Amino acid sequence: MSITHKRIRKPTLKGMAAFDEKVVNFEKRLSARYGEISLLLKKDVSTDVSVTSLNNLDENIKASYEEYLSLAKVYSDFLIASNTEKSLRLNEHFKAKLVELDKEISGFADIVQKTKQQILEQLMKGSHVSSDKSSVKSSKVSAKKSSVKGSHVSSKSSKTIEILTAKYAEAQVAKTNAQYAEEEATLLKQKAQLEHQTKIATADNVRKLTELESDLNVLSLKKAAAAAQAEVDALERMSHRDNESMVDVSVKDLNLQKLPDTNTEDKVTGFLNQIQNVAPETSSEQKFPVSETLTNYILKKELVFSRVTSFNDSAETYQSWKSSFKQVTSELSVNPPEEIDLLIKWLGPDSKKHALSLKSAYRKDPRLGLQKIWERLDERYGSPEIVHKIIMKKLRISKAVK
Structure with a gap:
């Protein structure tokens, strides 16, 4: 054997x-x-x-x-x-x-x-x-x-x-x-x-x-890939839902849902007159604001994500990276599961392992899982002891250079 x-x-x-x-x-x-x-x-x-x-x-x-x-x-x-x-x-x-x-x-x-x-x-x-x-x-x-x-x-x-x-x-x-x-x-x-x-x-x-x-x-690794794909799908659904809501608003503003309750000829004549009166306003005042709002939303989302960078697993840059990440998630109004997926995407190799482990442990309670992930990151990269150690190391290096 x-x-x-x-x-x-x-x-x-x-x-x-x-x-x-x-x-x-x-x-x-x-x-x-x-x-x-x-x-x-x-x-x-x-x-x-x-x-x-x-x-x-x-x-x-x-x-x-x-x-x-x-x-x-x-x-x-x-x-x-x-x-x-x-x-x-x-x-x-x-x-x-x-x-x-x-x-x-x-x-x-x-x-x-x-x-x-x-x-x-x-x-x-x-x-x-x-x-x-x-x-x-x-x-x-x-x-x-x-x-x-x-x-x-x-x-x-x-x-x-x-x-x-x-x-x-x-x-x-x-x-x-x-x-x-x-x-x-x-x-x-x-x-x-x-x-x-x-x-x-x-x-x-x-x-x-x-x-x-x-x-x-x-x-x-498969779980991480699935989480990234879920994030992409969620963003696509959010973008599609926002576009549909803006189009619905523009249609409601046209006030074309209710027609005069008259006979057929009166309905046709009134509808044509209403279209002639409303069409210029729609093309000049409503179509352009809707498209402009949609463009601004998409540009704002791309601009927000461009401000996020991957964490390099260094305690020296942790506080600034955390502040930037929190501001971005606040502007996007993401829920705890989405924030966990974004964390897994933008964390470094070592810190990502902690996030994946805690996500699996608290899969039934994403809110508590998100809290535990931030506590673990603060403990490993943002504790006062670690910051003090980095400052002392820089001082030793500067003295050695002098």
């Missing part, structure tokens, strides 16, 4: 320095653990004739190796989470080193096990030989010496049997420990396999999370 990894990071110089420092710290701790294991693995078990000492050596190696694996897991997780080219390369190298160490420990465990077996076999053979020799010796001594000396030899033989019995019991204990060690090794392998599967599942979840974040970014 193929796994889609996260995009590899490109750390900054500061981040790389922090990463290298942590890597050095991990390697020092791992090197100390590895040194302890190496000392134990270098021990010559062929000179050791005690099963108990071999068991102690085996337990010490297991304890040191478990500590090393625990620290190794933390180090490997750190390298994977860093997700840089260097960290991934170090992780692959470290995995290969773990495989080699595991082989060394497994080989040494086999040697210890074989040595234990040889010791047990020698003990069993020695037990039979000692038993035969002591029986022959006791028969000869009984024929040559007195009953008192025979009693003394019998006492020595019983002590030897007790020692051999204790050694045999010790061998059985070692054999039992070896069986449990094999079961423990099987469980450790299963544990490692489960941890590997967990890492795979975690990587898959991270991939899905990245895809969701990408889809959210695309949706945000």
Whole structure:
């Protein structure tokens, strides 16, 4: 099954320095653990004739190796989470080193096990030989010496049997420990396999999370485009509605809706006379004012929008930009949803993100959403602390120039 990894990071110089420092710290701790294991693995078990000492050596190696694996897991997780080219390369190298160490420990465990077996076999053979020799010796001594000396030899033989019995019991204990060690090794392998599967599942979840974040970014861009289109449509409807209202006013002023209530000929004659009397006034006094008013409205709207500039996300120009924007929206008499759309259009890249986020959060209450947007902008670009910081920066620059 193929796994889609996260995009590899490109750390900054500061981040790389922090990463290298942590890597050095991990390697020092791992090197100390590895040194302890190496000392134990270098021990010559062929000179050791005690099963108990071999068991102690085996337990010490297991304890040191478990500590090393625990620290190794933390180090490997750190390298994977860093997700840089260097960290991934170090992780692959470290995995290969773990495989080699595991082989060394497994080989040494086999040697210890074989040595234990040889010791047990020698003990069993020695037990039979000692038993035969002591029986022959006791028969000869009984024929040559007195009953008192025979009693003394019998006492020595019983002590030897007790020692051999204790050694045999010790061998059985070692054999039992070896069986449990094999079961423990099987469980450790299963544990490692489960941890590997967990890492795979975690990587898959991270991939899905990245895809969701990408889809959210695309949706945000689509939302911004839809808001801009809605703004254009709203302005077109406003312009069309204003034009229709002006035309209706001009038609009402002609007073042509009601005709004299007479017969047909009187109606026609009166209507023609009214048209002749009204037409000159309409052409000279009403048509020109209507067209002039419509032209002035369109020019005024274009002039108002020409006064609005995009916000450059700078606290230095925020107050002047806000004053200009507020004056324009006041002259246009826009409602809260329209003002939010205009804000999104004229805000800078960083400030626009805040407006889009708050618009989504307060989509059911545009008036409150507009208030929250201005509060967020005032906090980030118009607070006294930020203005003071800008003034101090200018003073430092001016002093440096002087």
